[in-house]
Amino acid sequence: MRISVLGAGGWGTTLAILLHYNGHDVTLWEYKSNYAKILDKTRENKIYLPGIKIPDEIIITHSLKKSCENQHMIVIAIPSQFIRSVLHELNNYDFHDTTFVSVSKGIEKVTLKTVSQIIHDVLKKISPSQVGVLSGPSHAEEVSRKIPTAVVAASKDEFTAKQIQNAFITSYFRVYSSTDILGVEYGGATKNVIAIGAGIIDGAKFGDNTKAAIMTRGIAEISRLGIALGARPETFSGLSGMGDLIVTCMSKHSRNRYVGEQIGAGKKLKDVLKSMQMVAEGVETCKSVRELAIKHKVSTPIVNSVYQILFEERDPIKVTYELMTRDMKAERE
Numbered sequence: 001m002r003i004s005v006l007g008a009g010g011w012g013t014t015l016a017i018l019l020h021y022n023g024h025d026v027t028l029w030e031y032k033s034n035y036a037k038i039l040d041k042t043r044e045n046k047i048y049l050p051g052i053k054i055p056d057e058i059i060i061t062h063s064l065k066k067s068c069e070n071q072h073m074i075v076i077a078i079p080s081q082f083i084r085s086v087l088h089e090l091n092n093y094d095f096h097d098t099t100f101v102s103v104s105k106g107i108e109k110v111t112l113k114t115v116s117q118i119i120h121d122v123l124k125k126i127s128p129s130q131v132g133v134l135s136g137p138s139h140a141e142e143v144s145r146k147i148p149t150a151v152v153a154a155s156k157d158e159f160t161a162k163q164i165q166n167a168f169i170t171s172y173f174r175v176y177s178s179t180d181i182l183g184v185e186y187g188g189a190t191k192n193v194i195a196i197g198a199g200i201i202d203g204a205k206f207g208d209n210t211k212a213a214i215m216t217r218g219i220a221e222i223s224r225l226g227i228a229l230g231a232r233p234e235t236f237s238g239l240s241g242m243g244d245l246i247v248t249c250m251s252k253h254s255r256n257r258y259v260g261e262q263i264g265a266g267k268k269l270k271d272v273l274k275s276m277q278m279v280a281e282g283v284e285t286c287k288s289v290r291e292l293a294i295k296h297k298v299s300t301p302i303v304n305s306v307y308q309i310l311f312e313e314r315d316p317i318k319v320t321y322e323l324m325t326r327d328m329k330a331e332r333e
Ligand SMILES: NC(=O)C1=CN([C@@H]2O[C@H](COP(=O)(O)OP(=O)(O)OC[C@H]3O[C@@H](n4cnc5c(N)ncnc54)[C@H](OP(=O)(O)O)[C@@H]3O)[C@@H](O)[C@H]2O)C=CC1
Pocket: 007, 008, 009, 010, 011, 012, 013, 030, 031, 032, 035, 048, 077, 078, 079, 080, 082, 086, 103, 104, 105, 106, 138, 139, 140, 141, 277, 278, 279, 281
């Protein structure tokens, strides 16, 4: 297949290489023209994926025209708050034979839309059977080193989910299929907010018990909201739900956990973000998730606590004890 990957961050670069080794003709689109030239010349993404060779056969370009014309599949690996602006530039292309696959994990601010919803919003002619997502516990640093990983490909259309599964699957990258696209997207986006919370616990030097509590109650919260938004309950105990929550809350590679850790240790959000080149999607998505929860009257105490610590500069320790001393509850309500 001819497959284009939009976004040459760590994840886009990793997947472009994986798809090339799976026998596809791959084009990788980079947002900045000068960095596209550097990537093409050096064949290494020193900023976002150092130490990994980008094969010469992968076309690297800053041209959206070159990336998006005549492709069987377009993979979107752009930070979610920027996806709409890139897609607007694709309005006049003919995509009748193209499948879009989002691998980004976030919910757009203000509109509160998932990436598949943004795609439909901007590219009006695209049908649901042309859109899918690929998500799960999968740090680029490990997939690019061929470390065994399992993820899920989802689309409303089962055939499309299987097409995506088939395009990506390798001996070290196992892909399951699902038709619950919304559940997979909500799981992938909301776990980043809980992972910031897990990082805060690390940075504030609470313990393993606290971390287990936030992860378990976090998945309860994520599921409650996702189900209210139309997702299927079982999706949240799968790879794109609990699986991704585990890796993001526990991994040394997670940018979201890192942001939380710095804040928990007393740093200011703006200083932490200024020091990072990579994206921590959970920061902006925290605002969206909180708004979605208010709109749909779903209780999300952990997300609200993370919001207060990030954006109202409240003390992480005080907020944690407030979370602990709420009214007594049954575990399953
Ligand atoms: N990294 C990972 O392990 C995984 C990431 N993801 C998801 O993939 C998505 C992409 O993340 P990732 O690859 O890690 O990104 P990185 O943090 O590695 O890189 C950020 C990317 O965003 C690009 N960018 C910055 N501003 C804009 C803009 N205005 N318009 C378009 N692109 C812009 C940067 O381009 P430039 O270089 O030109 O600044 C760069 O390519 C995210 O949603 C993330 O959650 C999902 C699974 C795993």
